[in-house]
Amino acid sequence: MGKRHIRKMLRRMGSGEPVRATTALGTTKGLARLAFYAEQFGYQYANAHQLGNKYVIRVVPASGTAARARAAENWMRYPGAAQGGALPPLDDGAVAVLNARISFELATRFTEKQMLGLTVFGFTGVAIGPWIKFGLLVGGSLWAVLMALIPVLLVANRRYRARNAALLEGAGFTAVTEPDGRPRYLPPAAGRPE
Known part of the structure:
Protein backbone atom coordinates (compact mmCIF):
# COMPACT_ATOMS: atom_id res chain seq x y z
CA MET A 1 0.00 0.00 0.00
CA THR A 108 -20.55 -11.69 6.28
CA ARG A 109 -22.07 -9.13 3.95
CA PHE A 110 -24.27 -11.93 2.55
CA THR A 111 -26.09 -14.64 4.49
CA GLU A 112 -25.31 -18.25 3.59
CA LYS A 113 -28.60 -18.49 1.67
CA GLN A 114 -27.74 -15.37 -0.33
CA MET A 115 -24.23 -16.69 -1.00
CA LEU A 116 -25.66 -20.02 -2.12
CA GLY A 117 -28.06 -18.28 -4.52
CA LEU A 118 -25.39 -15.99 -5.93
CA THR A 119 -22.94 -18.87 -6.37
CA VAL A 120 -25.48 -21.10 -8.12
CA PHE A 121 -26.48 -18.21 -10.40
CA GLY A 122 -22.84 -17.30 -11.14
CA PHE A 123 -21.69 -20.88 -11.77
CA THR A 124 -24.69 -21.47 -14.03
CA GLY A 125 -23.72 -18.37 -16.00
CA VAL A 126 -20.15 -19.65 -16.31
CA ALA A 127 -21.38 -23.02 -17.63
CA ILE A 128 -23.69 -21.51 -20.28
CA GLY A 129 -20.82 -20.39 -22.55
CA PRO A 130 -19.25 -23.86 -22.90
CA TRP A 131 -22.71 -25.38 -23.25
CA ILE A 132 -23.47 -23.08 -26.21
CA LYS A 133 -20.05 -23.57 -27.82
CA PHE A 134 -19.40 -27.28 -27.12
CA GLY A 135 -22.81 -28.74 -26.36
CA LEU A 136 -24.73 -30.09 -23.42
CA LEU A 137 -22.21 -32.77 -22.47
CA VAL A 138 -19.35 -30.30 -21.87
CA GLY A 139 -21.53 -27.51 -20.45
CA GLY A 140 -23.49 -29.90 -18.24
CA SER A 141 -20.32 -31.57 -16.96
CA LEU A 142 -18.77 -28.21 -16.13
CA TRP A 143 -21.95 -27.14 -14.37
CA ALA A 144 -22.01 -30.38 -12.31
CA VAL A 145 -18.36 -29.92 -11.27
CA LEU A 146 -18.99 -26.30 -10.27
CA MET A 147 -22.09 -27.27 -8.26
CA ALA A 148 -20.03 -29.93 -6.45
CA LEU A 149 -17.63 -27.14 -5.35
CA ILE A 150 -20.35 -25.15 -3.57
CA PRO A 151 -20.29 -27.12 -0.28
CA VAL A 152 -16.49 -26.85 -0.21
CA LEU A 153 -16.68 -23.08 -0.71
CA LEU A 154 -19.31 -22.70 2.03
CA VAL A 155 -17.20 -24.69 4.51
CA ALA A 156 -14.11 -22.63 3.59
CA ASN A 157 -16.07 -19.41 4.18
CA ARG A 158 -17.30 -20.67 7.58
CA ARG A 159 -13.75 -21.50 8.63
CA TYR A 160 -12.47 -18.13 7.42
CA ARG A 161 -15.16 -16.34 9.41
CA ALA A 162 -14.52 -18.49 12.49
CA ARG A 163 -10.77 -17.80 12.37
CA ASN A 164 -11.35 -14.04 12.20
CA ALA A 165 -14.05 -14.21 14.88
CA ALA A 166 -11.69 -16.05 17.24
CA LEU A 167 -8.99 -13.42 16.73
CA LEU A 168 -11.48 -10.62 17.42
CA GLU A 169 -12.91 -12.30 20.52
CA GLY A 170 -9.38 -12.84 21.80
CA ALA A 171 -8.78 -9.09 21.40
CA GLY A 172 -11.85 -8.25 23.53
CA PHE A 173 -14.34 -7.51 20.75
CA THR A 174 -18.04 -8.21 21.28
CA ALA A 175 -20.24 -10.07 18.80
CA VAL A 176 -23.48 -8.26 17.92
CA THR A 177 -26.18 -8.78 15.35
CA GLU A 178 -27.26 -5.80 13.27
CA PRO A 179 -31.00 -5.16 12.73
CA ASP A 180 -30.68 -6.67 9.24
CA GLY A 181 -29.36 -9.91 10.77
CA ARG A 182 -25.74 -9.36 9.81
CA PRO A 183 -23.17 -10.31 12.47
CA ARG A 184 -20.48 -7.79 13.44
CA TYR A 185 -17.83 -7.37 16.06
CA LEU A 186 -17.59 -4.17 18.06
CA PRO A 187 -14.41 -3.10 19.80
CA PRO A 188 -14.15 -2.91 23.57
CA ALA A 189 -16.52 -0.24 24.95
CA ALA A 190 -13.87 2.47 25.09
CA GLY A 191 -13.28 2.36 21.35
CA ARG A 192 -16.74 1.85 19.88
CA PRO A 193 -17.71 4.11 16.97
CA GLU A 194 -20.88 6.08 17.49
Whole structure:
Protein backbone atom coordinates (compact mmCIF):
# COMPACT_ATOMS: atom_id res chain seq x y z
CA MET A 1 0.00 0.00 0.00
CA GLY A 2 1.43 3.33 -1.01
CA LYS A 3 1.91 6.21 1.38
CA ARG A 4 0.03 8.35 -1.12
CA HIS A 5 -3.27 6.77 -0.03
CA ILE A 6 -2.43 7.31 3.64
CA ARG A 7 -1.58 10.97 3.09
CA LYS A 8 -4.70 11.54 1.02
CA MET A 9 -6.83 10.05 3.81
CA LEU A 10 -5.04 12.12 6.47
CA ARG A 11 -5.69 15.32 4.50
CA ARG A 12 -9.38 14.44 4.16
CA MET A 13 -9.54 13.75 7.90
CA GLY A 14 -8.70 17.41 8.49
CA SER A 15 -12.36 18.21 7.80
CA GLY A 16 -13.47 16.41 10.97
CA GLU A 17 -16.11 14.52 8.97
CA PRO A 18 -16.37 10.77 8.34
CA VAL A 19 -13.97 9.67 5.59
CA ARG A 20 -14.09 6.81 3.10
CA ALA A 21 -10.79 5.40 1.93
CA THR A 22 -9.46 2.63 -0.28
CA THR A 23 -6.13 1.40 -1.55
CA ALA A 24 -5.02 0.87 -5.13
CA LEU A 25 -5.54 -2.89 -4.90
CA GLY A 26 -8.23 -2.72 -2.23
CA THR A 27 -6.83 -5.62 -0.19
CA THR A 28 -8.04 -6.11 3.36
CA LYS A 29 -4.50 -5.82 4.68
CA GLY A 30 -4.04 -2.49 2.88
CA LEU A 31 -7.37 -1.28 4.26
CA ALA A 32 -6.31 -2.39 7.76
CA ARG A 33 -3.16 -0.29 7.42
CA LEU A 34 -5.24 2.72 6.40
CA ALA A 35 -7.53 2.17 9.40
CA PHE A 36 -4.47 1.87 11.65
CA TYR A 37 -3.15 5.25 10.52
CA ALA A 38 -6.60 6.81 10.85
CA GLU A 39 -6.66 5.59 14.44
CA GLN A 40 -3.26 7.16 15.10
CA PHE A 41 -4.58 10.57 14.09
CA GLY A 42 -7.95 10.83 15.85
CA TYR A 43 -10.28 8.61 13.83
CA GLN A 44 -11.56 5.08 14.27
CA TYR A 45 -12.63 2.34 11.91
CA ALA A 46 -16.42 2.17 11.49
CA ASN A 47 -17.14 -0.33 8.68
CA ALA A 48 -16.13 -1.79 5.33
CA HIS A 49 -18.09 -2.44 2.16
CA GLN A 50 -17.59 -3.17 -1.51
CA LEU A 51 -17.91 -0.38 -4.06
CA GLY A 52 -17.66 -1.67 -7.61
CA ASN A 53 -14.62 -3.92 -7.70
CA LYS A 54 -12.88 -2.28 -4.72
CA TYR A 55 -13.26 -2.55 -0.98
CA VAL A 56 -13.75 0.68 0.94
CA ILE A 57 -13.46 1.47 4.63
CA ARG A 58 -15.23 4.23 6.50
CA VAL A 59 -13.49 5.93 9.40
CA VAL A 60 -15.16 8.37 11.79
CA PRO A 61 -13.79 10.87 14.31
CA ALA A 62 -12.95 9.14 17.61
CA SER A 63 -14.61 10.55 20.69
CA GLY A 64 -12.64 8.92 23.52
CA THR A 65 -10.08 10.83 25.56
CA ALA A 66 -7.39 8.20 24.89
CA ALA A 67 -7.97 8.52 21.13
CA ARG A 68 -7.81 12.32 21.30
CA ALA A 69 -4.61 12.20 23.38
CA ARG A 70 -3.00 9.72 20.94
CA ALA A 71 -4.01 11.93 18.00
CA ALA A 72 -2.61 15.08 19.63
CA GLU A 73 0.66 13.32 20.42
CA ASN A 74 1.01 11.91 16.89
CA TRP A 75 0.19 15.24 15.22
CA MET A 76 2.94 16.81 17.37
CA ARG A 77 5.46 14.02 16.65
CA TYR A 78 4.59 13.74 12.94
CA PRO A 79 3.38 17.23 11.92
CA GLY A 80 4.01 16.69 8.21
CA ALA A 81 2.39 13.25 7.98
CA ALA A 82 -0.36 14.42 5.61
CA GLN A 83 2.07 16.31 3.35
CA GLY A 84 4.83 13.74 2.90
CA GLY A 85 6.57 13.70 6.27
CA ALA A 86 7.26 10.73 8.50
CA LEU A 87 4.47 8.42 9.66
CA PRO A 88 4.20 6.51 12.95
CA PRO A 89 5.59 2.96 12.78
CA LEU A 90 3.08 0.21 12.02
CA ASP A 91 1.94 -1.98 14.90
CA ASP A 92 1.58 -5.42 13.31
CA GLY A 93 -0.71 -6.67 16.10
CA ALA A 94 -3.14 -3.76 15.73
CA VAL A 95 -3.11 -4.14 11.93
CA ALA A 96 -3.85 -7.88 12.29
CA VAL A 97 -6.89 -7.16 14.48
CA LEU A 98 -8.17 -4.50 12.07
CA ASN A 99 -7.57 -6.89 9.17
CA ALA A 100 -9.60 -9.60 10.94
CA ARG A 101 -12.43 -7.14 11.60
CA ILE A 102 -12.54 -5.90 8.01
CA SER A 103 -12.28 -9.45 6.65
CA PHE A 104 -15.09 -10.67 8.91
CA GLU A 105 -17.37 -7.81 7.86
CA LEU A 106 -16.72 -8.40 4.18
CA ALA A 107 -17.19 -12.17 4.56
CA THR A 108 -20.55 -11.69 6.28
CA ARG A 109 -22.07 -9.13 3.95
CA PHE A 110 -24.27 -11.93 2.55
CA THR A 111 -26.09 -14.64 4.49
CA GLU A 112 -25.31 -18.25 3.59
CA LYS A 113 -28.60 -18.49 1.67
CA GLN A 114 -27.74 -15.37 -0.33
CA MET A 115 -24.23 -16.69 -1.00
CA LEU A 116 -25.66 -20.02 -2.12
CA GLY A 117 -28.06 -18.28 -4.52
CA LEU A 118 -25.39 -15.99 -5.93
CA THR A 119 -22.94 -18.87 -6.37
CA VAL A 120 -25.48 -21.10 -8.12
CA PHE A 121 -26.48 -18.21 -10.40
CA GLY A 122 -22.84 -17.30 -11.14
CA PHE A 123 -21.69 -20.88 -11.77
CA THR A 124 -24.69 -21.47 -14.03
CA GLY A 125 -23.72 -18.37 -16.00
CA VAL A 126 -20.15 -19.65 -16.31
CA ALA A 127 -21.38 -23.02 -17.63
CA ILE A 128 -23.69 -21.51 -20.28
CA GLY A 129 -20.82 -20.39 -22.55
CA PRO A 130 -19.25 -23.86 -22.90
CA TRP A 131 -22.71 -25.38 -23.25
CA ILE A 132 -23.47 -23.08 -26.21
CA LYS A 133 -20.05 -23.57 -27.82
CA PHE A 134 -19.40 -27.28 -27.12
CA GLY A 135 -22.81 -28.74 -26.36
CA LEU A 136 -24.73 -30.09 -23.42
CA LEU A 137 -22.21 -32.77 -22.47
CA VAL A 138 -19.35 -30.30 -21.87
CA GLY A 139 -21.53 -27.51 -20.45
CA GLY A 140 -23.49 -29.90 -18.24
CA SER A 141 -20.32 -31.57 -16.96
CA LEU A 142 -18.77 -28.21 -16.13
CA TRP A 143 -21.95 -27.14 -14.37
CA ALA A 144 -22.01 -30.38 -12.31
CA VAL A 145 -18.36 -29.92 -11.27
CA LEU A 146 -18.99 -26.30 -10.27
CA MET A 147 -22.09 -27.27 -8.26
CA ALA A 148 -20.03 -29.93 -6.45
CA LEU A 149 -17.63 -27.14 -5.35
CA ILE A 150 -20.35 -25.15 -3.57
CA PRO A 151 -20.29 -27.12 -0.28
CA VAL A 152 -16.49 -26.85 -0.21
CA LEU A 153 -16.68 -23.08 -0.71
CA LEU A 154 -19.31 -22.70 2.03
CA VAL A 155 -17.20 -24.69 4.51
CA ALA A 156 -14.11 -22.63 3.59
CA ASN A 157 -16.07 -19.41 4.18
CA ARG A 158 -17.30 -20.67 7.58
CA ARG A 159 -13.75 -21.50 8.63
CA TYR A 160 -12.47 -18.13 7.42
CA ARG A 161 -15.16 -16.34 9.41
CA ALA A 162 -14.52 -18.49 12.49
CA ARG A 163 -10.77 -17.80 12.37
CA ASN A 164 -11.35 -14.04 12.20
CA ALA A 165 -14.05 -14.21 14.88
CA ALA A 166 -11.69 -16.05 17.24
CA LEU A 167 -8.99 -13.42 16.73
CA LEU A 168 -11.48 -10.62 17.42
CA GLU A 169 -12.91 -12.30 20.52
CA GLY A 170 -9.38 -12.84 21.80
CA ALA A 171 -8.78 -9.09 21.40
CA GLY A 172 -11.85 -8.25 23.53
CA PHE A 173 -14.34 -7.51 20.75
CA THR A 174 -18.04 -8.21 21.28
CA ALA A 175 -20.24 -10.07 18.80
CA VAL A 176 -23.48 -8.26 17.92
CA THR A 177 -26.18 -8.78 15.35
CA GLU A 178 -27.26 -5.80 13.27
CA PRO A 179 -31.00 -5.16 12.73
CA ASP A 180 -30.68 -6.67 9.24
CA GLY A 181 -29.36 -9.91 10.77
CA ARG A 182 -25.74 -9.36 9.81
CA PRO A 183 -23.17 -10.31 12.47
CA ARG A 184 -20.48 -7.79 13.44
CA TYR A 185 -17.83 -7.37 16.06
CA LEU A 186 -17.59 -4.17 18.06
CA PRO A 187 -14.41 -3.10 19.80
CA PRO A 188 -14.15 -2.91 23.57
CA ALA A 189 -16.52 -0.24 24.95
CA ALA A 190 -13.87 2.47 25.09
CA GLY A 191 -13.28 2.36 21.35
CA ARG A 192 -16.74 1.85 19.88
CA PRO A 193 -17.71 4.11 16.97
CA GLU A 194 -20.88 6.08 17.49
